[in-house]
Amino acid sequence: LDACASIYMNGDDYVFRYTPAVDECISVTLTNTGTYVGVFITDGCPDVGTCVAFDTQSGGNPAIPMAILTGGTTYYITVSTYPAPQCTAFDIDVQTVACPGPGATCGNPLVIGALPYSQAGMTTCGYGDDYSSLDACASIYMNGDDFVFEYTPAVNEAIDITLTNTGTYAGVFVTDGCPNVGTCVDFDTQSGGNPSLQCVPLTGGTTYYITVSTYPAPQCIPFDKIGRASVGKSVDLGGRRIIKKKRTTKEA
Numbered sequence: 201l202d203a204c205a206s207i208y209m210n211g212d213d214y215v216f217r218y219t220p221a222v223d224e225c226i227s228v229t230l231t232n233t234g235t236y237v238g239v240f241i242t243d244g245c246p247d248v249g250t251c252v253a254f255d256t257q258s259g260g261n262p263a264i265p266m267a268i269l270t271g272g273t274t275y276y277i278t279v280s281t282y283p284a285p286q287c288t289a290f291d292i293d294v295q296t297v298a299c300p301g302p303g304a305t306c307g308n309p310l311v312i313g314a315l316p317y318s319q320a321g322m323t324t325c326g327y328g329d330d331y332s333s334l335d336a337c338a339s340i341y342m343n344g345d346d347f348v349f350e351y352t353p354a355v356n357e358a359i360d361i362t363l364t365n366t367g368t369y370a371g372v373f374v375t376d377g378c379p380n381v382g383t384c385v386d387f388d389t390q391s392g393g394n395p396s397l398q399c400v401p402l403t404g405g406t407t408y409y410i411t412v413s414t415y416p417a418p419q420c421i422p423f424d425k426i427g428r429a430s431v432g433k434s435v436d437l438g439g440r441r442i443i444k445k446k447r448t449t450k451e452a
Contacts, residue, residue, distance in 0.1 A: 203242045204254045208256040209278065211285065215246075216276065216294075219272065220269045220270075220272075226295065227265050227295050229264075230262055231293070236256075238256035238262055241254065255419060268300075300326055300328075303348055305378075309409065311350045320425075324347045329346065331380055336377075336382050337373050340415045341389040347411070347423075349409065349411075350408070350409055351408050351410060352406065352407045353403070353406070356402065357404070359397075359399075361388075363393075363424070365424045366393040367393055367418050369391055370421055371412070371414065372387065372397065373386075375408065377409070
């Protein structure tokens with residue numbers, strides 16, 4: 201029932217506290233654990249704070265490859281289990297790592313300046329689990345690592361969004377405003393991967409966020425994104441196909 205809402209926090213807990221002096225990214229790796237082990241990073245104590253990132257592994261040795269931390273904020277790193285076992289031995293290694301480029305959050309999104317736009321070979325891995333099922337579209341498919349695009353159409357228009365080459369349990373979400381404070385416009389989730397949306401109405405001059413995430417496991421996935429504005433234009437965002445616009449089909 202605590203921040204990361206995971207059954208892997210139901211065993212005995214070991215808690216570390218860390219306050220970075222400046223904004224940074226860290227990795228957390230557990231080794232020599234037993235089975236059914238989880239590691240969690242929370243902004244504030246798990247019972248009152250918010251979940252930043254976590255990983256759980258039935259075979260043991262969970263790892264968080266990257267979590268984005270804000271300087272001066274106190275974080276808690278918690279190790280626990282899904283009993284049985286009630287407890288586990290472990291070794292822990294925490295390292296600073298390179299922070300990701302644009303796409304990590306609404307505060308640092310990958311901006312789509314205009315359509316067509318195309319980009320392949322993308323991933324949500326390492327971009328952090330910043331949004332969840334508690335946010336705008338209320339979907340469990342937003343509980344994995346997130347990749348965020350920003351798009352502001354110049355005029356009213358309708359778009360199609362298609363992801364390709366994804367892993368399983370993938371979702372794509374369109375929100376008016378950031379997912380944690382905005383409203384859900386449309387979304388699609390697919391257990392087999394490659395979710396898509398058709399004729400999503402957008403209002404000219406409004407900033408929208410297109411978020412790719414998962415229902416873990418997997419915690420993260422690769423993807424290609426393609427977007428099309430009106431006839432013959434397309435957008436591809438790094439490994440997942442996401443957007444296709446047709447002004448002739450629907451208008452906001």
